[in-house]
Amino acid sequence: MSKKKKENKSGKLFIVILSILIIAVVVLTILLLSKLSFWKNTNSVNIGQNKNINGLTISGMTQAEAYTALDNYIKQKSENFSLILKHDDKIYTLNNQDYTINDDLHTIIDIAKGTKNPELEELNYFVEHGNSTMVSFNYIFQGLTEKIDKICQEIEIEPINSEITFHPDSKEMFEITEEQSGKKVDRAKLYDKINEQFQKTNSILVDLELEDAPAEITKEDNEKLTTLISSFSTNVSDSTGSRKHNVKLALSKFNGMKINPGESISFNEVTGPHTQDAGYKIATIILNGRFTDGVGGGICQASTTLYNALVLGGIRIDEVHKHTLPVRYVPLALDAMVSEGLSDMRFTNNLDYPIFIKTSSTSDKVSVEIYSMRQDVTYKTRSETVEVLKALPDEIVPDTKGEYTDKVLFKGETYRLSYSKEGYDVNSYIQVWQNGIMLSENLLRHEIYKPQAGIIIEGVYEPIESVPIIEDTNTDSSDTNFLFSNSSSQLCP
Numbered sequence: 033m034s035k036k037k038k039e040n041k042s043g044k045l046f047i048v049i050l051s052i053l054i055i056a057v058v059v060l061t062i063l064l065l066s067k068l069s070f071w072k073n074t075n076s077v078n079i080g081q082n083k084n085i086n087g088l089t090i091s092g093m094t095q096a097e098a099y100t101a102l103d104n105y106i107k108q109k110s111e112n113f114s115l116i117l118k119h120d121d122k123i124y125t126l127n128n129q130d131y132t133i134n135d136d137l138h139t140i141i142d143i144a145k146g147t148k149n150p151e152l153e154e155l156n157y158f159v160e161h162g163n164s165t166m167v168s169f170n171y172i173f174q175g176l177t178e179k180i181d182k183i184c185q186e187i188e189i190e191p192i193n194s195e196i197t198f199h200p201d202s203k204e205m206f207e208i209t210e211e212q213s214g215k216k217v218d219r220a221k222l223y224d225k226i227n228e229q230f231q232k233t234n235s236i237l238v239d240l241e242l243e244d245a246p247a248e249i250t251k252e253d254n255e256k257l258t259t260l261i262s263s264f265s266t267n268v269s270d271s272t273g274s275r276k277h278n279v280k281l282a283l284s285k286f287n288g289m290k291i292n293p294g295e296s297i298s299f300n301e302v303t304g305p306h307t308q309d310a311g312y313k314i315a316t317i318i319l320n321g322r323f324t325d326g327v328g329g330g331i332c333q334a335s336t337t338l339y340n341a342l343v344l345g346g347i348r349i350d351e352v353h354k355h356t357l358p359v360r361y362v363p364l365a366l367d368a369m370v371s372e373g374l375s376d377m378r379f380t381n382n383l384d385y386p387i388f389i390k391t392s393s394t395s396d397k398v399s400v401e402i403y404s405m406r407q408d409v410t411y412k413t414r415s416e417t418v419e420v421l422k423a424l425p426d427e428i429v430p431d432t433k434g435e436y437t438d439k440v441l442f443k444g445e446t447y448r449l450s451y452s453k454e455g456y457d458v459n460s461y462i463q464v465w466q467n468g469i470m471l472s473e474n475l476l477r478h479e480i481y482k483p484q485a486g487i488i489i490e491g492v493y494e495p496i497e498s499v500p501i502i503e504d505t506n507t508d509s510s511d512t513n514f515l516f517s518n519s520s521s522q523l524c525p
Contacts, residue, residue: 263401300376303331412465424452
């Protein structure tokens, strides 16, 4: 019984497979017949009246007949084809060794029948004149375009653009050269002349004519890039010598810089590394609520000065950060704190023209100037304090690490490390002006400078009865030009 069941199953499987094969053969046969029928109909339909290709009449022909006639025509054109190009005493000859024949004749016939091919038409390979279709020689004989172009390049003189060189520290900051026109062969006119003869003869002779080719960038164009579009300065008169050095050194990295349209710049990449080996000096910074020595004090004033000049020039800012505490050299919400590996100031030249940056310094201030094409509008900034945040109460910190033993030793002895500071909720705005009229004002940044607690250090040893307890409420220098985060990860002068 089991054996019969297996035989029945095998028989059914055979029938299923056989049925699938029969269906597949039928479908393939139908498809093949339909293709043969389509080919037969296509090639048996006569082409309309008055149709010709390069003077070859194909009217009344079937597709197959037109194909054969066009194939014979092209072979005849190719057998003794020669193209001679002359310029002064130079002669260049091209023949059937310099090209391959395009065998895509169906496309030519289809276009002659009225089928549109925008891609080929855009390349000027085909020109329609009523019922006549002119097929360009360089579509039929492929490879000639490249050889003709190479010949033209040999006799052409390239125009020379005017060049602009920026010398920010010279009296004449911009050195601009004159442009020089060149000589070029008008390819379109040349191909028209060749095609005109190609319709009539296989031996073509054309003179290569050079035309004036103006430079793309003229001296007048470059002179328009020398307009001062923005500037900004900050005060360094109350800074130490080392801090002034650091501010000036960081800004000097940008002096003479040309930034092209679309180019992005990182402040840290340009000025770094912020180390002594790179020339930066030790200057006073604030770290974790105390004044200490650190390399690069003042670099944030350089980034802030540059930032404001960029904003006033309409340049796009990609990244900017505030200080944890306010700084005196710039209005709130208009500062730009940087710290290598943590915070950067990045910007992109979003103008249609290059910008040129000049930086300068005196004993009292540092400045940034930006030059480019004159703009129709100017920009101004405004800072507005929304709310003053109440200072936090003092915090008493025991000197468990012995960092202030020169100030305090015993319990009850205190030393004020810093005073409490108010915080600020601030908005800054960018204004657009034209002809003395403010066109718009939009929010530039919203920043919150958190209030700070005062820090009082207290000794940790039990007092000796004969030693009086001393209370010191004085603090170190509180020059707010040197304000940093209370976090050890944010070191910014």
